[in-house]
Amino acid sequence: MKQLKLTSLLDYLVRKENLWKSPEKFELLLEELITRMHRFYYDRSSVYRKLCDLEGVSQTARVDDLYKVMLIDRVFKSYPTEYPEREPGKFIAWLNKIMTKPLRVTVTPKRSLQKFLDDLSQYIWLSYSSGTTGRFTFIPRDEQTKEFCIRSFAEAAVAISGDYVRNMHFILALPRKTHLFISWIPKEVAERISGKVTVLLNEISADIVRARTKPPATFSEKVKSSIIGLLGGIMKSKLIKKLYSEVEKAVAKREEIILFGSMPVMYAFCKKLVERGERLELPGRSIVVTGGGFKLEKGVSIEQFNKLLYEALGIPAPERHVDGYGMCECNILFYSCVEGGEKHVPPWVKVLLLDEELRPLPEYGRQTGRLAFFDPLAQSYPGFIITGDKVTINWNGCSKCSREGPVIEKIERIKSEEGRGCALVLGKILGE
Ligand SMILES: [Zn+2]
DSSP, X not given: OOOOOHHHHHHHHSOGGGGGSOGGGGHHHHHHHHHHHHHHHHHHOHHHHHHHHHHTOOTTOOGGGXXXXXEEGGGGGOOSOSOTTTOHHHHHHHHHHHOSSOOOOOOOOOSOHHHHHHXXXXXXXXXXXEOSSSOEEEXXXXXXXXXXXXHXXXXXXXXXXXXXXXXXXXXXXXXXXXXXXXXHHHHHHHHHHOSOEEEEEEEOOHHHHHHHHSOOXXXXXXXXXXXXXXXXXXXXXXXXXXXXXXXXHHHXXXXXXXXXXXXXXXXXXXXXXXXXXXXXXXXXXXXXXXXXXXXXXXXXXXXXXXHHHHHHHOOOTTTTEEEOBOOTTOSOOBOBOTTTOOEEOOTTSEEEEEOTTSOBOOSSSEEEEEEEEEOTTOOSSOOEEEEEEEEEEETTXXXXXXXXXXXXXXXXXXXXXXXXXXXXXXXXXXXX
């Protein structure tokens, strides 16, 4: 039998209608895709191949064995130079160990990281996320992976509420131009869903993000960082002003909107409104969407946030407040349903939970462990990844809506994830 093309299988699978069907219907197809991707990565990604060799996993291995060769997410931040823009050759050689199709390009050193990423984007799209160390997680996406990433997020996003969101005006408290994943993907998705998108900021450069997240080592870095911190504060208050004027316009026109921003920006915006004794009640079926998890000010609970959202914008949660769970290294949005706010797992990804020794936990009832996933949408890099998040999955599904399949109930960051099992092995592989 002639094998169906990978893209046709993905085309068939990554559709919003499928989120309403039983995941069992797609189980075999998903397994087929995962084993195909395993063979593909085995042939093409040198990091993946080495891990398979070390773990004794052959090219013909079955899905049940593949948990042994999942990459720990830190692999994607293990580049060998602190400043990729100054040593592009070194950085690209590192990237080539991970990627399924090596880049044969020479990029000259740059003074700015953003300029370096811009130059590289004619060959590969590097999006990044950042922790608190100034070190980025870089994910290389080719055109096809990028396309399926956007499609996968957009299909899940439309499935949350319905097709009517396609006619809504999206107001995004985000920069128009950035490689930061949590800003890049919402903008792409909004543009894919609706023709009417307003983006409130122009650009956030990678250099600014790095300077803000990296602990300053020298006096001059300290000065620079405090100036950037000051600029950040000014930018935030500008953003809130713009947000106010756009939302006010929509309310005056009785225009239904999708308002997207990070939780802290939304919180600051609503707080300002309430302090001023104002209320901008969002019209009709308008929705507030937040991303990046509930990273609020110290001492502020999600219940308080929801209360504020209602007071300031007339938005009840979870019916009209949606919080997606996603990450830079994954082409999937775990979307929260409006019925109960539970985060559902789309049928085009296989998730699993791992114990302390990185062995799979059983898939029934309610389990808590380290989240890992097989993401067959990743074609330019191995998409079998172990995250640094500790989550609780309810395999019995959502109690609030009729969609089937597992739901993610609780998400925490694992405090220390140093030195376990395959993390050590990978350190060795990438450190050579
Ligand atoms: Zn649900």
